[in-house]
Amino acid sequence: MTTIRRESPYATLINVFTVEPDNAAELSSLLASATEDVMQHQPGFLSANIHLSSDRSRVVNYAQWQSAEHYRAMLSDDTAREHMAAAAALAISFDPHLYTVESVHERDR
Amino acid sequence: MTTIRRESPYATLINVFTVEPDNAAELSSLLASATEDVMQHQPGFLSANIHLSSDRSRVVNYAQWQSAEHYRAMLSDDTAREHMAAAAALAISFDPHLYTVESVHERDR
Numbered sequence: 238m239t240t241i242r243r244e245s246p247y248a249t250l251i252n253v254f255t256v257e258p259d260n261a262a263e264l265s266s267l268l269a270s271a272t273e274d275v276m277q278h279q280p281g282f283l284s285a286n287i288h289l290s291s292d293r294s295r296v297v298n299y300a301q302w303q304s305a306e307h308y309r310a311m312l313s314d315d316t317a318r319e320h321m322a323a324a325a326a327l328a329i330s331f332d333p334h335l336y337t338v339e340s341v342h343e344r345d346r
Numbered sequence: 347m348t349t350i351r352r353e354s355p356y357a358t359l360i361n362v363f364t365v366e367p368d369n370a371a372e373l374s375s376l377l378a379s380a381t382e383d384v385m386q387h388q389p390g391f392l393s394a395n396i397h398l399s400s401d402r403s404r405v406v407n408y409a410q411w412q413s414a415e416h417y418r419a420m421l422s423d424d425t426a427r428e429h430m431a432a433a434a435a436l437a438i439s440f441d442p443h444l445y446t447v448e449s450v451h452e453r454d455r
Contacts (some may be wrong), residue, residue, distance in 0.1 A: 239350040241395045241408065249397060251406055251439075253362055267356050269449040277451055283389065284452045286350045288358060288445035291414070295443050297360055299350065299408065305400070326375035332362075340378040341348065342386055343393045 239301060240285040243341050247283060249309055250300040252333035254324070258293035264327040267291045267294050271320035276300075279317060281307020297327070305335055348393045348410060352450045356392060361442035363433070367402035368451055369406040373436040374398045374405050380429035386410075388426060390416020406435070414444050 256264050265287050272285045281303035288297040302308040303316050325331055359404040374396050381394045390412035412418040412438050420426050434440055 239442050241348040265448045272451040277453060286447055287449045289448045290443040290445050330453060332399060334399035336399050336406060338395055339374045339398045340396045342381040344391055
């Protein structure tokens, strides 16, 4: 289970895919199967969470990697690249960035 | 603490701000204080997590609301609108969408 914490030692990848609504469900499924088949077995992979916007114009992968170096090493892996290209082909555009968690806020209890 | 779960009963808001790198830290701080001062007290607010990209070109809020209706009601609140306008003024653009969590994946253990 992914938890979001401040000063996490992990690298957070957020990849926002802009997609034609008719392709949104297919892209979401493709990212899920690519994660199960390929990404999950890459060194340093911790978790990935595939999100579909209610207007079906965006698909977001919120993922955690052990470090930025592990994430970058995956980008050079041939099988991973093949799956990323398949996802990219279904999208209009995609926008991956690595992030740090700056602050976390919760409801007053 | 925010946890990401499949078939969550919550509405997930992901808002991606595109920002000039020089404004990224200020936007991140402004979103944190607006959350503490205003958003956190809105009905249905559950959590918000402010992320800063390592290239400083993006700031992302990953938030959970009790329902889409609670989120939409906040959008009509005058004080909330004022703080959202201040954040928008610091950004080049922003792209808020509500999402469902379609799938979650974890490292083999």
